[in-house]
Amino acid sequence: MVRKIKRLISGFCRQENGNVSAIVGLSIIPLIAMIGTGVDVARYAAIKTELQGAIDSGILAAAALNNARPADEVVTEYLERNLDERIVKASDVTVNVISEVTQTGKTVQITASYTVDTYFTGLFGVNTMDLEIVGGGTQEWQEIEISMVLDISGSMNSMNKIGRMRDAAEEFVNTVLTEEVRDLTTINIIPFGTHVHLPDDFNKFVDPASIDNNKDNDFTDGHRWMGCLNMDSTDYTSEPFLDGTLEPLPEFRDYSLCPQDRNEALFLNNDIDTLTAKIRDLRAGSSLSGATSIDEGTAIGLKSLNPGMRGDFSGAFGATRPTDYDSGTLKVIVIMSDGDMVKYYRPLSCWFFSWGCLHIPISNQEAETNLQTMCDHAIDDNILIYTVGFNVQKNSRADRVLSDCVATDENYFWVEGLDISAAFSEIAARINSVRLTY
Numbered sequence: 001m002v003r004k005i006k007r008l009i010s011g012f013c014r015q016e017n018g019n020v021s022a023i024v025g026l027s028i029i030p031l032i033a034m035i036g037t038g039v040d041v042a043r044y045a046a047i048k049t050e051l052q053g054a055i056d057s058g059i060l061a062a063a064a065l066n067n068a069r070p071a072d073e074v075v076t077e078y079l080e081r082n083l084d085e086r087i088v089k090a091s092d093v094t095v096n097v098i099s100e101v102t103q104t105g106k107t108v109q110i111t112a113s114y115t116v117d118t119y120f121t122g123l124f125g126v127n128t129m130d131l132e133i134v135g136g137g138t139q140e141w142q143e144i145e146i147s148m149v150l151d152i153s154g155s156m157n158s159m160n161k162i163g164r165m166r167d168a169a170e171e172f173v174n175t176v177l178t179e180e181v182r183d184l185t186t187i188n189i190i191p192f193g194t195h196v197h198l199p200d201d202f203n204k205f206v207d208p209a210s211i212d213n214n215k216d217n218d219f220t221d222g223h224r225w226m227g228c229l230n231m232d233s234t235d236y237t238s239e240p241f242l243d244g245t246l247e248p249l250p251e252f253r254d255y256s257l258c259p260q261d262r263n264e265a266l267f268l269n270n271d272i273d274t275l276t277a278k279i280r281d282l283r284a285g286s287s288l289s290g291a292t293s294i295d296e297g298t299a300i301g302l303k304s305l306n307p308g309m310r311g312d313f314s315g316a317f318g319a320t321r322p323t324d325y326d327s328g329t330l331k332v333i334v335i336m337s338d339g340d341m342v343k344y345y346r347p348l349s350c351w352f353f354s355w356g357c358l359h360i361p362i363s364n365q366e367a368e369t370n371l372q373t374m375c376d377h378a379i380d381d382n383i384l385i386y387t388v389g390f391n392v393q394k395n396s397r398a399d400r401v402l403s404d405c406v407a408t409d410e411n412y413f414w415v416e417g418l419d420i421s422a423a424f425s426e427i428a429a430r431i432n433s434v435r436l437t438y
Contacts (some may be wrong), residue, residue, distance in 0.1 A: 040118045044129050047088045047116055052133055054082035054090075055112050059137040062099065063108040065180065071099035071108050088114060104184065105140030141181045142435040143329040145268075145322055147188040147301035148172070151337040151390070152263055153292040154193070154285030161338055161390060162284040164417070168424040169279045172334075175428035177272050181435070186317050187275055188304045189266045191282050192297030194344060195228040195249060197259040201267070201313050202229065205241040206248050223250050228258035236299055236370040238377035240308030267304055268317040291344035291362075294337050294401070295370035302378050305331045325381050330435050333378060334427055335405065336388040336420075340398045341367040368401050375405035384434065386427045388413045390420050 058078035062071040075097050079090040094113040099106065116129045148169060156162040169189075177185055190196055203225055212222035228249035229235075235246070249258055266278045303309060307324045323329040341364050378385050387402040392414070403412040413423040 035120070037121050040116075040121050040129070043119070044116050044131065047114065048131055048133070050084060050087045051093065051112060051114060051131070052135075054079050055110055055133055055135050057082055059108055059110055059135055062097070062110075063106050063137040063139045065106055065139050065141065072097040075108075075110060105138055107136065107138040109136040110134070141184055143184045143323065143327075144176075144181070144431070144435050145186050145188075145305050145329060145331050146176065146431070147190060147304055147333040149190045149192065149294075149297040149301040149333060149335040150282065151292060151294070151297075151339070152191040152193050152259065152282055152284045153337075153339065155292070155339050156284035159391070159417075162282065164420050165336065165390065166279050166282060168421040170276050171421060172424040172428045173272060173275045173279070175425065176431055177270060177275075178432075182270050182272075185270050186268045186321055187270065188268065188301060189275065189278050190297050190301045190304070191259065191263045191265065192293055192300075193259050193263075193285070194257045194291040194293055195259065196293075196296055196300045197227040197261065197264045198229065198300070199227070199264055199267070199314075202227075202241070204243050204312070205229070205246045207244050207246065210247045223248050226258050227261070227264060231296055231299065233366065233370060236295065236373045238302075238306075238381065240303055240306045240312075265300065267313045268315050268321055270317075292337060292339045292341050292398075293367065294335065294341055295367045295374065298333070298335055298371055298374045298405075301333050301335070302374050302383065305333065305383060330431075331381075331383045332386070332431055333383055334386045334388070334424075335402070336390060337398060337402065338390040338392060340364065340392075340396060341371070341401070364397065368397070371401055372404060379407050384411075384431075386411050386413070386430075388415060388420065388423050388427075391416055 055075075058075035061067060061078055062074040067074060072095065075095055076090070079093060079095070083090045083093075092114060096111045098109040100108075110133075112133045112135075114131045116131055118126055118129060121127075150165060150169060152162065156165065173187060177187070206225060206229070210222045212224055225248045230247040230249045235241075260283070262281050262283060266275070269275055304313075305322050307322050307327075310322055311319060313321075322331075325331070343361060343363050375385060385406050387405050389399055389402045389412070392398040392402070394414070399414065403409070403414075406412045413426070415423045
């Protein structure tokens, strides 16, 4: 009996008819499973990519500070607009949106859930795959410090250029000092002719030995502090002014190269009324010299952004600004001029009032070198420079030095007439755009 069983088993094992079909039939099941799983996984990945793109777009739109609509409404709209319904329907996506508005920006957090139906893995009991995407975005206003360096030389009186400049500068101030960012912004206004009239905050930088406190006609013992510095080429550096190291500009009663008090510079201010009043009060041609010292105006403008001068200015921001270069604060200088930096003469000494004065010539080449030195320092310190050539001749020295000062050609504006308002508006818009960070 045992022998018969062994012979039957041995015979069955030697049979080959139908074995291939059986093997193929058994192996095709895992093969189909592998292919089907691959199809479902690929479809899951495609849906995730599609949904992720729409969610990212919705986050950016909802977090935008200029968006006043509810964040969940914006996200839903972006899903409906951006999702391909052949891949995933927006109505099937569950979205949870949390939005928070702070003093400096807006934060949006999103969790999106979607259930992916399977085509093949359901054969093995896996009918759905859950998909969840978590994302968020923040748009913040950067703190910003701006120096406006404005030409008030005598040529600004022609064709009412001074009036048009005042209008453009006032509009600029109103554009950058919106309610949302006013507390994060300070503006310096530095008018320049032959020199810059500085407030008494700068008196500390003058060597006391060079000050004539007697206020007499003997100028060998120094000169009165009238608000202007006697700067030379050694002062055009990236370093801040140091206490007691400078000289006052020589003053000789009826011979003044220092602009009038009404044209005094204003620093670290964010009050719109104060700033616009200063701008409206600016007058051109207020000194006996018609020189256009763009270099000195730019030097003062850049040093007033230098963190080494923090604490040197009075006012609410004097103790905290200028901020460090690597603090994340956006630093900007806007330089506007209508003419060349021509040779002029600085008085050295006088025997009686303005008669018989000796002078030191300041060449245009020296002034241009000083300006380019300061522009290079600004670029090295990542200060954003904009220049405006107002009715300057194309290819003139003024046109060249203003265009050479900026890091990119797009930051130099050559304008005529009323175009100065458009130029200042464009600069303000660019600043507001740059200061937004995600």
